[in-house]
Amino acid sequence: MNHPFFSRKKFIFKVFQTSAIFSLSPVLGKLYAYGKEESQIFRQDPFLYAENIGLKKPIEKIILTATIAPNSHNTQPWRIKIESDSSFLLYGDDKRTLPAIDPINRQFYHTQGTYLELAKLAADALGYDSKISLFPKGIPSAKQMNVLPVAGFQISPIKQRTQDSLFLSLPKRQMNRSEYSGDWITEDESKELRNLTNPNSIQLKFILGEDQIQSYLPFLIDSFAMETNLKAQNEVTRVWFRKESEDVYSKRDGLSLEGNGVSGIKAWIAKKFFLDLSYEGWHSEASKNASIELFKSQAKSSKGLVLFISKGNDDAKEWIRTGMDFMRFSLAAAGKNLAFHTMNQALEDYPESLGFYNEIKSKLGLQKKERIQLLGRLGRSDYHYESPRRDLKEILI
Ligand SMILES: Cc1cc2nc3c(=O)[nH]c(=O)nc-3n(C[C@H](O)[C@H](O)[C@H](O)COP(=O)(O)O)c2cc1C
Incomplete structure (x- = not known):
């Protein structure tokens, strides 16, 4: 690689x-x-x-590699029980849910899906077929997460080699929150992304061209501002924000300024003079405005938008399958050297966000059964930041 x-x-x-x-x-x-x-x-x-x-052991390599999957707020809400050299059980970590912004665990289950798909691609790269059984003992309630697994994962030696090229793009994949530059995403690029992703469950819808993109930006920006101005929702980011390097690399989870596309002298100044993780500081008008301004500059530099739309029961299984396709898409984008950044404030399941959701859905003219699960911006950028992952011993049961 x-x-x-x-x-x-x-x-x-x-x-x-x-x-x-x-x-x-x-x-x-x-x-x-x-x-x-x-x-x-x-x-x-x-x-x-x-x-x-x-x-x-291959199973250990697969389990570790899959932790590189994108996951909501870098919470890494996975727990793994290794059953044998060829199988493990994946559980959701109920201590790493985000109820204020994700009250029905939609993104939590997307995040289980990204893990499973990356585990599958890693197994394939090591020469193994994998069999995934979702909720083998039923879908857990919030209180049952520690006892009812999200999935069983089993590997067996590959019968016919069809290595999925997406795995090769893993070193380049990251959530790129920097300002994008360069050309608009073209129709051809969107077709290539669709082909490479080869989604199993969701439909990909691209918004391309300056005028079209512009017409969706107010939804993204206004919903971010709305979320930032809600105490409980804004508090989630404070709790998961890591300011100093020592914090980033000792906790090895959460969000950071560098992960938000701010590095070098700008990050130094922000940390020294502005960024304040105290409750009062974080929720102050100055701090909220700075965060909204940063988001605006990110959103306005979008060179294309992409939406992940499902058409089934909108249940936990569908959310996992969405996450699996999302994993594939994020690798496809990395493979084409395109930057990608998910922005979901207009798609969340609390009342203030639902208003934005309904507006976007009707602007897109979607049918009743169709559900926008996730959306993101695309563009071009050389920025890189490899967000950390926790030690495996934190995840193993
Ligand atoms: C279901 C899901 C929802 C996400 N939502 C957002 C979001 O709204 N805004 C954002 O900046 N990143 C979002 N992310 C990206 C994660 O924060 C990111 O994957 C995580 O911090 C790890 O960083 P990495 O992907 O660069 O490894 C989301 C990721 C997933 C899987």
């Missing part, structure tokens, strides 16, 4: 250093800290990274 930031030689040297430290002694092991470079190295070649931290 190619990655612009690391030569393979440097990577091997680095992971050798890492594994050497791990094996020397538990005391020395503590000196090794997960940081920015490790986060990048992990994404560059997750299988090699897994080996070098002692995960040799």
